[in-house]
Amino acid sequence: MIKIRHLRKVFGSKEVLKDVNLDIHDGKVTYILGLSGQGKSTIIKHIVGLLKPTSGEIWVDDINVANADTKKLYEVRKRVGFTFQEGALFDSMNIFDNVAFPLREHTKLTKKEIEKKVFETLEMVGLDANRVAFLYPHELSGGMRKRAATARAIILKPKYILYDEPTSGLDPIISDRITRMIVNLNKNHNMTSVVISHDLKETFKSADFIAMLYNGVIIEYGSVEEFKNSKNPIVQAFIKGDSEIYEKVAEGV
Numbered sequence: 272m273i274k275i276r277h278l279r280k281v282f283g284s285k286e287v288l289k290d291v292n293l294d295i296h297d298g299k300v301t302y303i304l305g306l307s308g309q310g311k312s313t314i315i316k317h318i319v320g321l322l323k324p325t326s327g328e329i330w331v332d333d334i335n336v337a338n339a340d341t342k343k344l345y346e347v348r349k350r351v352g353f354t355f356q357e358g359a360l361f362d363s364m365n366i367f368d369n370v371a372f373p374l375r376e377h378t379k380l381t382k383k384e385i386e387k388k389v390f391e392t393l394e395m396v397g398l399d400a401n402r403v404a405f406l407y408p409h410e411l412s413g414g415m416r417k418r419a420a421t422a423r424a425i426i427l428k429p430k431y432i433l434y435d436e437p438t439s440g441l442d443p444i445i446s447d448r449i450t451r452m453i454v455n456l457n458k459n460h461n462m463t464s465v466v467i468s469h470d471l472k473e474t475f476k477s478a479d480f481i482a483m484l485y486n487g488v489i490i491e492y493g494s495v496e497e498f499k500n501s502k503n504p505i506v507q508a509f510i511k512g513d514s515e516i517y518e519k520v521a522e523g524v
Contacts, residue, residue, distance in 0.1 A: 272294065272295065272296060272297050272330075272332065273293075273294070273295035273318060273329070273330065273331055273332075273431065273463075273465070274293075274294055274295075274328075274329075274330040275291055275292060275293040275294075275295075275314070275317075275318075275327070275328070275329050275330075276292055276327060276328045276329075276330070277290055277291075277292060277326065277327040277328065278290070278291040278292075278314070278317060278324050278326075278327035278328070278329060279291075279324060279325045279326045279327050280310070280313055280317070280322065280324055280325050281325045286487060287310040287313055287487065288310050288313060288314065288324075288487050289486070289487030289488050290327075290487065290488050291314060291327070291484070291487070291488060291489055292488075292489060293314075293482055293489055293492065295431070295463065295465055296463070296479070296480065297430075297463050298457065298461070298462075298463055299457070299463060299464075299479035299480060300453060300454065300457055300464045300466065300477055300478055300479045300480075301464065301465050301466070301478070301479065301480045301481070301482065302465075302466045302467075302468055302474045302477075302478045302480070302481045302482070303315075303465065303466070303467050303468075303482050303483075303484060304468060304469070304471075304474065304481060304482070304483045304484070304509070305483055305484035305485055305509075306485075306509075307469070309484045309485060309486075309487075310484060310487065311467045311484055312435050312436075312467055314467075314484070315353070315433040315435060315465055315467060317329050317336065317337075318331065318336065318351060318431075318433060318465070319336075319347065319348060319351050319353050319433060320336045320339065320344045320347055320348065321353075323337065324337050331347050331350060331351060331431070332350070332430075334346060334347055349377070349427060349429065350429050350430045350431060351429050351430070351431045351432070351433060352421075352424030352425050352427070352429040352431070352432040352433065353424055353432075353433045353435075354417070354420045354421050354424045354432070354433065354434050354435060354437065355420070355435055359420065360408040360416060360419060360420055360423070361408075362407070362408055362409065364407075365404070365405050365406060365407050366393070366403050366404050366405070366406055366407070366408070366411070366419050367386075367389055367404040367405055369408070369419060369420075369423055370389045370392060370393060370419065370422045370423045370426055371385050371386075371388075371389050371426075372423065373423060373426050373427050374388060374389070374426055374427070377427060378427075388426060389404065389422075389426070390404065392422045392425060392426050393419070393422050395422070395425070395456070395460070396418040396419075396421050396422045396425075396452055396456075397418060397448065397451075397452055398415060398418050398419065398422070403415065403419070412445070413440055413441055413445070414441050414445035414448060414449060417437055417441075417449060418449070418452065421434075421437075421452065421456075425456065425460075425462070428460075429462070430461075430462065430463060431462070431463045431464075431465065432456065432462055432463070432464050432465075433464075433465045433466075433467075434453065434464065434465070434466045434467065434468075435467045436467055436468060436469070437449050437450075437453065437466060437468070438450065438468065438470045438473050439468075439469070439470075443472075446470060446472075446473055447473070447476075449473075450473045450476055450477045453466065453477060454477050466478075471510065474495075475495050475499070478494075478495055479494070480492065480493065480494060481493065481494070481495060481498040483498070483503075483505075483506055483509065485505050490503055490505060490506065491503050491506045498510075504516070504520045505517065505520055508520060
């Protein structure tokens, strides 16, 4: 289980996260929603130790990432896979080498064992390994690049996987495929997912829990139905996509 307690993050004079408290339950898909610039990606970067909090705690099982030393942080990063919004594949490497990279860095598997795992993992995320393994990132569609990035993130079989805007910029059909992939990995491969998103349609299709970040704190947390029926006017304005109501509520009108 991932537990975030009183997480605060200040960049210069800007307080992005004020007091974030959140539980990520094992085996579940948890979405974090909110407007752009609210700090959603900042939360998941703290989980994997890419950022250090100004104050607060981030527990990944028994390790507090906030004060983890290099050895413990290395252990956390073996448990947590991270997919960046744009995939962050290495442009100079083909897809096979991109996905194989963590195995070459962190294991002593043979060349044949690495090949087997790479092909299996590409198939796991719904890619035809024989067709895409030796292509380069620029030769793949946006959706295929995101799947390839996911394959790289899960190749070491992490317990947790963090997705930063996995359906951003994709058409509805490809977005649905990405969402199905996330659910399948959780259901069939014993993973726990945290998804940053603006995509309400895909969120409502696949979330077990939804948290909404607003003004540096989580203002709503619950199941899809609980979220839809929230009494919070900010949440309802967000669901309806009503900027006029949202701005009036935000301004206290």
